[in-house]
Amino acid sequence: MIDKLLGVLMMVFVFLFYMKLRAYGIERELGFAVIRAMIQLFAIAFFLGIIIGINHPLYTVSVLGFMIMFAAHIARRRVIQIPGLYRPAVLGIFFGSTIILTYSVLMNIFPLEARFIIPFGSMVIANAMNSTALALNRFVGEIKAHRYRIEAKLALGIPITIACKPHVRDSVRASLIPAISTLESLGLVWIPGTMSGMILGGADPIWAAQYQLFVSFSILVGDALASIISIYLATKVIFTKYHTFNEEIEI
């Protein structure tokens, strides 16, 4: 297997070399991403082997906890404009994914066993991370663009939650677009991870499809919850309890 992997890696480097030649300007970033992905994935595979071997709920849950923390860190870093958004991001991702994972464990769909819940959790958390980053990014952008409109509403005695409502709606909608288009193309354009994995492993396609639907819907719900919770908490950072813009934050 490793020799075939080297083959595809060669292709990546040819591509990188071409981009370097043409001065695309992202070859450095891309190169780092490729190397980082390899190290991360091998490390996690090694690590997962151990965790699955131990299969103790405490370890499993702490792995998920670490994933959430890193996801929040990455999501926050993508919204570079204002500081103080780590907490909204981490809580959004935490609640968004925990609710779904708890449901899955309680219903015994993906039980609290490392080899089930960690892959499933990683899918939910990764998607929640993307939607949180998109939602917060869009929200900060909206607030920036409509600062004066929001201020005019506040000046009339309208509370923050009402003044921000159209912008919240736009941000949540924008954050869900990837999840929705994934759902639309499901099966037609691509057979997603869980289903292809199960089919590759020899499972009945109908059975695999049911699991896939559970995963896809879970991801959608997790995304929506994570976006709306993180935006709600972000309003607490951007604005003060006196219904004013927080002076300490440059918008």
Next chain:
Amino acid sequence: MLDLIWDHAVIYDSYFNWMGVGLQTGKIELKRELLRHAQLRVVDLYKRLGDKEVIRGVSFEVHPGERFVITGPSGSGKSTLLKLLNRLIEPDKGRIFLGDIDLLAMDVLMVRRLLCYVPQIPVMFEGTVRDNLVFAPRYLNIPISEDSLREAMRDVGLDPSYLDKVAENLSVGEKQRVALARALLIDPVYLLLDEPTAHLDPENTRILEELILELSREKEVNFIIVSHDMAQAERLGTRIARLDNGKLSIIKG
């Protein structure tokens, strides 16, 4: 579905923020007529923004029926002072009284209904002129009839047929007047205008100035106006103050 979640967040928010306000609102409504004849008293106000002390110990009084104009060079803190009165910015030190009510101890949303701030740039909300006018009253539970909308439009010198136009498509002068009508509809005790003619041509400036004088005389609206233009201050103000480097001095009246 998402709207539903957000609305619940709103209810949760209002529950905690407004718990004490229900009582306060009732009291204010009773007192409203009294408040209309209440003087505004600002005592020793301080505000630091970044590393600059923008407002340094400002004290003044405004009496009902007055048009109090604050002039001064740009950057002297005029807008900041108005926003402090409306509590869009919280003061570091000092007190603001309306009659015998301490505005800094009161719920901030209530303060903004009593001292309504109209920003320098007239920003329209989403939708038509009608949407703009009913936005705040609908939320604040102020009953608004079609007639009162038409009257508000006439008060600011706009034809009621404008109600169904898309607000964003109006001219700046018209937007400024819609912004004024929007504020008048929530019936504030003092109306705070921040450079109301800064973005208007001479003709629209004249119209707006006449409008302010008319509203003040006939509707007994109390104005506090910020203007960098001394000639305009003379035309509009019954009393004029000058803000320089964060310090205020009365120069007329």
